[in-house]
Amino acid sequence: MTTTASPVVVAVDGPAGSGKSSVSRAAARELGYDFLDTGAAYRGLAWHALDAGIDLDDADAVRGLLAAFDYRVVPAPGGAHVSVGGNDVTEAIREPRVTAVVSSVARVPEVRVALNDVFRRLIRETPSPGIVVEGRDITTVVAPDAQVRILLTADEEVRIARRAAELTPDQAATARQLAERDKADAKVVDFLTAADGVTTLDSTHLNFAETIQAVVDLVHDTVGDPTEDGGAL
Numbered sequence: 001m002t003t004t005a006s007p008v009v010v011a012v013d014g015p016a017g018s019g020k021s022s023v024s025r026a027a028a029r030e031l032g033y034d035f036l037d038t039g040a041a042y043r044g045l046a047w048h049a050l051d052a053g054i055d056l057d058d059a060d061a062v063r064g065l066l067a068a069f070d071y072r073v074v075p076a077p078g079g080a081h082v083s084v085g086g087n088d089v090t091e092a093i094r095e096p097r098v099t100a101v102v103s104s105v106a107r108v109p110e111v112r113v114a115l116n117d118v119f120r121r122l123i124r125e126t127p128s129p130g131i132v133v134e135g136r137d138i139t140t141v142v143a144p145d146a147q148v149r150i151l152l153t154a155d156e157e158v159r160i161a162r163r164a165a166e167l168t169p170d171q172a173a174t175a176r177q178l179a180e181r182d183k184a185d186a187k188v189v190d191f192l193t194a195a196d197g198v199t200t201l202d203s204t205h206l207n208f209a210e211t212i213q214a215v216v217d218l219v220h221d222t223v224g225d226p227t228e229d230g231g232a233l
């Protein structure tokens with residue numbers, strides 16, 4: 001396989017529960033691309049802040065964590081492992097106590113600048129011919145020049161139902177948390193309207209497989225389908 005100097009970048013933004021991580025991960029696999037979940041880094045820093053026992057409303061204290069924030073993504077067969085300061089936090093960063101505070105670290109401008117540097121390095125250094133990067137500000141800030149830029153959306157009740165199905169039977173609590181987090185996050189970056197040149201993909205009436213296919217089709221329409229002559233779908 002020929003690897004071009006710069007990888008194809010597929011940027012995916014959207015609100016919580018729209019399917020960004022699951023759809024992006026599956027589309028990346030199908031495309032033979034790398035996958036970068038930027039939310040995991042914000043979650044890693046939030047985990048680190050909780051671990052250090054700092055006050056999450058104290059922006060100076062959050063900023064103070066950045067210099068020693070040792071964040072690593074280690075590729076593994078079942079999905080990448082995330083470590084912070086040598087601790088495997090792959091599972092821990094998904095815990096509700098982390099989800100509840102992650103917006104507080106994400107709203108600190110210096111945090112965003114530092115993490116964006118990490119993301120851009122990971123994109124540059126990918127050994128794959130392409131990389132699917134998902135988050136809130138990938139199409140606008142992290143990789144505005146990505147070849148493919150997608151805003152993945154779904155109606156709020158559908159997103160809540162998808163999240164509730166995987167997390168907790170308490171639909172009301174899930175609904176409240178998801179709406180509150182989107183509201184807090186939307187004050188920092190606009191991931192609810194597509195910027196110029198960004199394709200909106202609304203998965204409200206698409207199942208999981210159809211949504212993945214829509215992403216893969218968009219990539220193939222833009223950069224070509226290397227398997228075209230090989231009889232692929």
Ligand SMILES: Nc1ncnc2c1ncn2[C@@H]1O[C@H](COP(=O)(O)OP(=O)(O)O)[C@@H](O)[C@H]1O
Pocket residue numbers: 014015016017018019020021022023162163166203206207208209211
């Ligand atoms: N189009 C879809 N149809 C049905 N379920 C979906 C679809 N897209 C995603 N899901 C499911 O919704 C849940 C939330 O998706 P996730 O990728 O975690 O969203 P996000 O990263 O945007 O928060 C997951 O359980 C995922 O499998």
Ligand SMILES: Nc1ccn([C@@H]2O[C@H](COP(=O)(O)OP(=O)(O)O)[C@@H](O)[C@H]2O)c(=O)n1
Pocket residue numbers: 015016017018021038039040042043102103104106134135136137138181185
């Ligand atoms: N590019 C990004 C990605 C995530 N985030 C923050 O990180 C949090 C967790 O992101 P996530 O993608 O794991 O969240 P889910 O939508 O998957 O629940 C978000 O609620 C945002 O506060 C961000 O600010 N910018």
